[in-house]
Amino acid sequence: MITPLALRSEAESLSSALPPLLAEAEQLAATVLLGDHGRRRAGTGDTFWQYRPAQDTDEARSIDWRRSARSDTNFVQDKEWQIAQSILLWVDQTAAMSFTSDKNLASKGHRARTIALATAILLIRGGERVGLTGLRLPPKRGEQQLAQMAALLAEDSDKDFGAPEAQGMLPHSRALFISDFLGDIEPTRDALFKAADRGVRGALLQILDPQEEAFPFDGRTIFQSMSGTMQHETLKAGDLKSRYLDRLAQRKEDLQSLARMTGWQFQTHHTNTAPNTALMWIYGALERRI
Incomplete structure (x- = not known):
């Protein structure tokens, strides 16, 4: 039999990693004026x-x-x-998202999780039901839902790149996918088409480190994936810059095209800019009726 003392000890141990993420998300959410976005809707029919x-x-x-x-x-x-009124979130929690080029900047993954949780806080307190895709956490309301979401978002994956999960999305609901979207684009394409088939509309938020936009490398350079499973060494990194930037621009164009075809919205956010700008954009994107 579990004693109250043991249960409390286990609960405190389980929640010890959550307050920083929740506190940061709470602070971010507080910077956004709810306005019309935060009102409870009576609905459009019964x-x-x-x-x-x-x-x-x-x-x-x-x-x-x-x-x-x-x-x-x-x-x-x-x-x-x-x-x-149900919104499902998918946040890339793979190794690639742990990258940051500067110790004073948040990693892509930390920024993604903070923005996602802040979005959930505002939506739930505005009367919406929020959950995670892939049947990890069905959409609900309440502070307990936020605590469970924070726990799941605190987990890490050892995979190099993430792939959006379309399973569990309710017909005619809304969704938010957050990632760097630098891996294989086909899983993202498949997820968006499946979502569109169910009448799901939503937003893609691409999060990039400023170094990934600038490619400030020259001379001998070793490029290694965050998991350490992939590596490429070159003596003339500067020669790769134009090709890299062309491919990055093409990836953004492909994501924008996918969003346009499926009725979603697309935006790129950088970790050296204020997170509240991305949060406000998300609100506008999720509110649009297409």
Whole structure:
């Protein structure tokens, strides 16, 4: 039997890594005026969408007792407008995102997680349901949801590059993908097309370190992936600059084209700029109805 003391000790141990991320996200969220974005919507209709098992965050009055009487589980009716209020996030947590060119700059991954969690804070406190893609965390409201999201976002992956996960996205909901999008573009293409097929609209936020835009390398240089699994050595790094910058520009153009085709929005954010600019852009992008 678990004693209260042991349970508290385990909980404190589990949450010890969370306050810094949550605190930073809270501070970032506080810099954005909610305005119209933060109001609770009454919805655009009460068309029945589906039955789903009741969750702890559901009010008793929302339970469909007639449907629940036919089983041992309580059920709630999801309305069409409630689905539209669900936002699912995917944040790249792979090794490539741990890169930073300057110790005084946040890594791409830290900036991505902070912006994602700040977005979730504002959305949940504005009455939205927020979760993570890939069935990792179904969309819900409440402070407990934020704590669970922070715990999952604190995890790292040892893969070199990330791939957006489209599984678990509800029809006609919204989504936010945050990554450097420098790996294989095909998984991103597939995820966006699957999302579009379900009527999901959203935003792609590309996060880059300023060094990745400038390519300030010359002479003998060894390029190595953050996981250490890939390496390339050259004696004339300066000769690679124009080709690299052309490929980076092409990648941005491809992402912009994908977003345009699927009804999403695309933006690039740099770690040497204020994160609240990206947060405000996300709000505008998620609010657009296409």
